[in-house]
Amino acid sequence: MGSCSCVRREDHHELLQQKHCVSVHGPIIVGAGPSGLAASACLSENGVPSLILERSDCIASLWQNRTYDRLKLHLPKHFCELPLLGFPKNFPKYPTKRQFISYMESYAQHFLIKPIFNQSVEKAEFDHSCGFWRVQTQDCEYISRWLIVATGENAEPVIPEIPGIDKFKVPVVHTSTYKSGFEFKNQRVLVIGCGNSGMEVGLDLCRYNAIPHMVVRNTVHVLPREMFGVSTFGVAMALLKWLPLKLVDKVLLLLSSFILGNTDELGIRRPKTGPIELKNVTGKTPVLDVGALSQIRSGKIKVVEGVKEITRNGAKFMDGQEKEFDSIILATGYRSNVPTWLKGCDFFTKDGMPRTPFPNGWKGENGLYTVGFTRRGILGTTSDAVKIGQDIADRWRGQFRTSTTLVIPMLSYSENMNKIRRN
Numbered sequence: 001m002g003s004c005s006c007v008r009r010e011d012h013h014e015l016l017q018q019k020h021c022v023s024v025h026g027p028i029i030v031g032a033g034p035s036g037l038a039a040s041a042c043l044s045e046n047g048v049p050s051l052i053l054e055r056s057d058c059i060a061s062l063w064q065n066r067t068y069d070r071l072k073l074h075l076p077k078h079f080c081e082l083p084l085l086g087f088p089k090n091f092p093k094y095p096t097k098r099q100f101i102s103y104m105e106s107y108a109q110h111f112l113i114k115p116i117f118n119q120s121v122e123k124a125e126f127d128h129s130c131g132f133w134r135v136q137t138q139d140c141e142y143i144s145r146w147l148i149v150a151t152g153e154n155a156e157p158v159i160p161e162i163p164g165i166d167k168f169k170v171p172v173v174h175t176s177t178y179k180s181g182f183e184f185k186n187q188r189v190l191v192i193g194c195g196n197s198g199m200e201v202g203l204d205l206c207r208y209n210a211i212p213h214m215v216v217r218n219t220v221h222v223l224p225r226e227m228f229g230v231s232t233f234g235v236a237m238a239l240l241k242w243l244p245l246k247l248v249d250k251v252l253l254l255l256s257s258f259i260l261g262n263t264d265e266l267g268i269r270r271p272k273t274g275p276i277e278l279k280n281v282t283g284k285t286p287v288l289d290v291g292a293l294s295q296i297r298s299g300k301i302k303v304v305e306g307v308k309e310i311t312r313n314g315a316k317f318m319d320g321q322e323k324e325f326d327s328i329i330l331a332t333g334y335r336s337n338v339p340t341w342l343k344g345c346d347f348f349t350k351d352g353m354p355r356t357p358f359p360n361g362w363k364g365e366n367g368l369y370t371v372g373f374t375r376r377g378i379l380g381t382t383s384d385a386v387k388i389g390q391d392i393a394d395r396w397r398g399q400f401r402t403s404t405t406l407v408i409p410m411l412s413y414s415e416n417m418n419k420i421r422r423n
Contacts, residue, residue: 024142027048027147030121031054033372034381039148039371040113041113042388044112052150054116060104060105062152068097070200070204073095075233077091077092082381083386085111124342126367132145147367155338157330167310169313174330181201184205189212192307192332195287196288197333199290215305223256225290253270266297268303283353304323362388369391
């Protein structure tokens, strides 16, 4: 692939043809998940076009390709709406995976969002010589004044290094490839991880008469999904309007203890830091219980300590026990992948999160923006997207039209795809 530079109008057609370069008349958005769609919609609402590059072949690929069949939203739908367009009124309080995907698809159609799919960004870097971002995929190079990072906190599965994991008799799977407990029917399954995914996978395994053993290595907050008919998240949001955060955490823990009992007795120890404070500081989300605790109490889900070593037939644990298993599932979460492709910029930490905390982590230098890295779910995404749409629109109206440097008009979606296929 050849390089691309800022050029005059008479040269741009030859440049596009010879060097496989596309200049974008608006921001480039990397990622067509909820964050990328929200940013594009807010830009469109402000009269600014954008182009989304997506490495997979669909929007919301994490939801479509890496989630299990029984998944539902953990929060009521009104906390999970993207800006400018809500869920259909006939959707239930906690929409299913399929309903959420259909909402994303309707959202993209409503705002005429047409990502370029199968474009994996290999490198993005700001070119100081001409003041543009250069974004390289396997097929093409795109240039724009603005780059919006929307790949999110959950771009890549986390695969922990556990001694002996390669020795196990069958392949170890991550929850990103887990679909249903049906394929683990009647098996003894070791689930490594006790977050929301680990708990729900354990619950799903029980429905198929499997015997899940869930590893609880660290402390974790488990809260009821609802408190007296009201979502726990809604209760927390309401209390935070009137009370300090630490006091709200105390109220939540008191109510959770009343509803769920003492989780320490089940081998699930709570952190010393409260659930909301812990989420804000570390990003560690409390578990919202949808039935796993009752299965732990009944003995159908067995809680075990940290794994010391994986053997061919099972695992050795920190307490000295050794057990045999038929399968192992890693419920070890996801991580950001931004450091692997965003170069020449220190806006992100080595863990792929903005160095500046919420609510000011949405904007960097040289036209760099981020959406979906707030550790606050879709509410945080909405906050970022609205700010980005307004900020770029201001610059679009105030600077872009008076600039003497040409930005080549963006090719249409079909023209882009045809050009990429030809190359």
